[in-house]
Amino acid sequence: MMKRVLLCLVLATTFFLVVGPARGQDLRRAGHVRLDASGGRHGPVELRASHDPREGFTGELSIANEGKEPLIVSRIAVRGDAADPRSPPKVVARLADGVLPVTIAPGATRKAVVQWIPERGVRLRQLFAHVVVTSSDEQSGEVAMGVRAQLPGLLGPLEGHVLSLLIGIPLLGALITFLARALGRRDDKTPHVVTVVSLALQSALAIYVYRGFAPDVSRLDGNDGLQFVEHGVWIRGIAAEIFFGVDGTGATTLLVTSLVGFLSILPERTVPRGTSGYHAAYLTLAAAVPGALCAMDGLLFVLFTAVAVTSSVLLVGGWGGAGRRAAATKLALLGAIAIALLLVTVIAVSREAEPTFLVDGTKTATTFSLPELSRVALGAKGAKLFGLSFVKVAFVLVLLASLVLLGAFPLNAWLAPVFMEAPTAVGALVSASLPTIGVCALLRIGCAVLPEGMRWASGVVVALGAVTALYGALGALGQTDLRRLAAAGTTAQVGFVLLGAGSLTPQGLSGAMVLASTRALACALFLVLAGAVEERAHTRDLTRLEGVATQMPGWSAALAAAALAQAGVMGLAGAWGPMLALLGALPNYPPLAVVAALALVTAAAAHFLALSKVVFGKLAGDWEKSPLLEPFGGRFPDLTGREWTSIAPLVTLVVLLGLWPAPLFTSTTGTVRDLTNAVSPPGPEQISFGPSVAPRSPTL
């Protein structure tokens, strides 16, 4: 038996050694094209700034003929067209000398020059493009070489890796906490300081990204409408790429989640047991969240989401309250389902991709790049998945995964237990991050990659949104526990995310995107405040906390801002998202918009009534004798200076963005335009008549 196997192996090896090269030689008889970066390196070609600023950035690539016959090169161009430019304007590619068509002798090489002259006041500070070469090599077909360039910035050589730094700094912090422990520093303070410093740096970088983010950049501006792009080939065999970028959703959510992560841990005084693991897991979560928010590769998105869910489960299960096991189990179970659904969808969609190029120019039949997948007309292909319409099944899977991550009805079983049991900082970060990742999943995969699915299911999505909002609002009305109230308020708010996204109007989509940030802010603030009072009173029960405002006016004022923002009261940050979601849903789904409006009223009433207890209730007399308050002279101590350093910025943001939401809206507009074009492409009746009138905003 063994002999036969060995014989087969020998025969097979001989076949490949002898026949394989012969086949290759046959192929190379004709002209065979190969592209290289200058110096024979692999792509992509790095464009360098010329000494003369008028010449912008230039780079060279070589076109080699590896065949045995002459190769005729007929076209050298930058990939893209007017409808889908792919790269920023003013990028040209040409032969270094001579004109096309050009014949390249066997074994010879010709140079091509790529030039990018950024316009004055350019909005995109990077260039990612492909130079495509068409030749007589029919076997290879059109070949491409990746090209990239980076305008100089404040961070010098690190300018092109801001997002890696944003993700990497907390990871470095996590490593340091382990190292410190390994080196014998087992005190509680060291990991806390490391965590705070890491997250402060992360927040500073997030502010840098937000400040540098040019608003109203869409796909028509090039680079797929992304900024701060990092794009490289990761695992070539499966066409997996490292692809990070910031779009309209990411710009503000990155900032908000980073700030929440930093500000929530800042005032933490009591450190849970197993300190180093706790802080490392917290930092891992803080690293995974921006990773997921910036991931533009499907696999990468799933990977970061999985790490975010896993670290959340570890944090809740390991360092939570008495019911931590049950809470962690629910989150783990539902989270695993969501990740599995996302993974199946991403793999399935990637198998339907059109042939394209990786960032370095390698031709690939499949890709996980989300912007590339969004170019595939999956509906028109008539593909099937599990025997059903591919687009519909894939969309349902994404929707279910998004519902879990958002904490929307009916897959919100993890939300309240996690909010109840998680340590304060963890609860705040999880509340800010997982639903935000859910928004990204819904918009980036559901809307952008599967727009036909979104159109098909828009009614269901809006209905789910209205029901979720009302469900959350009614749930909030019955709560006396502050953390449960936060969970119910979150459910109500994510209902408006679904309402806006399902409306397919630019206003609704904008509302959904804005809600991703404002909800995170309000909920995190609310949970931090709930944690502060719990530390003092060992209770979160509003009936026990009646009238506490008389002794904790600062805490109460901050709670009022958080609660009313969470309730969507106008004048505070949480209001604009629901307002726009309602506006978006009204024209096509008026009854559901009425239901959502009722939800808005109910949620507001629930939060007002909760505040009534705290602010206007009568403080129970037994608190005076409570041993908990003995150290403070029988009175509730108000927020400390350390707590204010964490709470004041969040309160300021909640109030400021309520009165002036423009910073939120302006950063989303480009992405809103892209999403609207995807889910609601302009029809003939939507174009203004008359020969000289430009088409207006697609659905309007």
Added chain:
Amino acid sequence: MFETAGTLTIVELVSSLAALVLLPLLWAAVAMVSAIRGTGSRFAVRVAIAASGGTFGLAVAQAARAAQTPPGRVAEQHIVQLARIGQLDLGIDLVRSPTSAAFAVLVAFMAFAAVLHAVWTGSKRVASRLAWTGLAASATLLVVLADDLPAIAVGLQLATLAGWAIAGGGRSRPLGLALAGDTAIVFAAWMLFWSLGGTFGASGYTPDPLPRFALVALPDPPRADGKATVSLTTYEDALVSSDDGPPLPGEPVRSPFTLPLDAGNYSFRIQSGAATTDLLVTHVALAAGRAYVLMPYGPTTSLRNLGDQLAVPRPTPVGLASMRAAISTRTIAGVHVPTVLGIVVLLAALLRLALLGKSERGGLAYTLEGVAPVVLAMHVAPLVDPGVAAALAVVPGLASVILAAAAAASRSRDGVARTALAALAALAIASVFLGETAGAITILVASTLGAAAMTVALDSDADVRWLGVACASVVGVLPGAGASPGIAAVIAGAFGASAANRTAGAVVAPLATISVILVSLAVFRVYGANISKPHAPAGPRGARLLVVVLAGASLLGGAALGTGSSPFGGDTQPLARRLVAGAGGIDGVPRIAIAAVALSLAAAVIGLVAARRATRTPQAPGWLMVLDAPAALLARGTILVASLVRFFVRSVIVMHEDVIDDATEVLASGASLVGNQVVVRTGMNDPSRFERVRIAVVIAMVALLGLVVLSSVFLG
């Protein structure tokens, strides 16, 4: 296709209106900080008095400027651009028109009075009361001066917040009603927004393809230099350039602007902002010396733009089309959009009045709450067909009767002024829907000041004669003073509607009369109860002085606003009629005017006489208590709604616990079984081992993400 002509509201840009809203916020902030820190309130009191006095002074100055502004022109201040998404242009703009300036004076004066009252009556929580009063004043001023929806929506919700806080929280039903009213306003605005462009069909909303901008030729006299002018005062920060024709000087020009241009043919390209593509106004001819405005058409949230669209027909391929005609053809559930809008806004306004009439209040800040509902009605009434509006006026008329009856049957004297004000505000809303906006303004001003005078008189044990003056002013017992001209105008408006074959007018007139009788009965019952126990004035001197000022202002304010000779065939128009710049329904019909005046006076006197009879005995007569029945019935209705909500709340909680949680737990228990097996077999039931595994998982995750980051740095 891009040219039309008409009379637009001409805008003069100013920068002083924001101070009217910000000054009350200043004292609110100072007082709030003082309340939170628990420090002495002296500084907060000083700041509040100075700021509220300053606000009043500023409001008077603005009113004086408004009086000097020629008709058809307003002053506007663009505060902030919030968002521009598609055709949605959200901003906060304040406008100074004669009406808004008059309301601003009223609100600022009431805020000043509320601050003085809070200070003079003294309270442990004076800082907190000052803070909420400041917020209420700022919010009401925002609603009054607002030129667009976001400002109104923010103002209403801040007013609700302040009202809730001033009332001491607690009562959920009035709060729920007010919140429902606020949301209804937003909902109505969105309905109007979508109704101004496109169509609602079986397949949902279809945007229309008409031009978004047109060049409007103004009927202004020609310029002496022969230059044409082109202005754009909407779409702040939009960039305008020439598309096909002579270049514009300094293009792209940023809005707002007015450009002098040579006569000729032009095409304009308007980059309106984010998430929109450029808009074009092509091949338009500018005549020498003429003034033109680039005006947006279609969905808008700006009240001024809405007014302009109603005034200036829109160019279409088949000629000019009126926006009023366009929205009148649109229906929601078979009902015309303007009617739906009228109903929704009316209900919203009445819900806010319910909050005013029902909740427990302290101080004078409650008097600010009558203003917003009337202002809302004034914004929406012009959109509604006059016949439908007259029919809708029955609803606030009926609400006024119910509220007045509740005031008359009130067992507590403290709530009478509040409920009477709510009843008269409802009557003012009815007046607006009857087309008698001037009457509404008169009623609102006189009743607000009169109710405030009553409250201060009762709080401070002031001279009972001034309480009588305040009562007389509120119900218009004195002809030509206080609310009298306004009430007469409502009744006359109802008669006028009836004469124009609108039967609803015949219903509103008796409703208004009954309402006045009941309000008169209510307030004079309070007066009667006070004169029956004579005593020397004992309250603080300042408060007693405030009663005199408020009662006097109520009488004189009503007279100044409402008295003129035009209703009786003369030429002198009442000031209120000049504010709204529109003829009333009774001008030139002296018989109707005289009948209305007589009826209004008779109603007030009947109420007074009934009050005298009711206060003869210490116990209120039985017939009086019956008057509360309609309000009690409505209250039962709200109880029913509240119990329905409680049922839904219980259902949601039960569903969450018994279905969603349980289903997940079943799945989780299955997973736990497997997990427990793994735990036991791997020995992880040992806590220290479990912790090691947990740390190993964290390290693995850090390593994995680290690998990605390093790959990104070295490969990306």
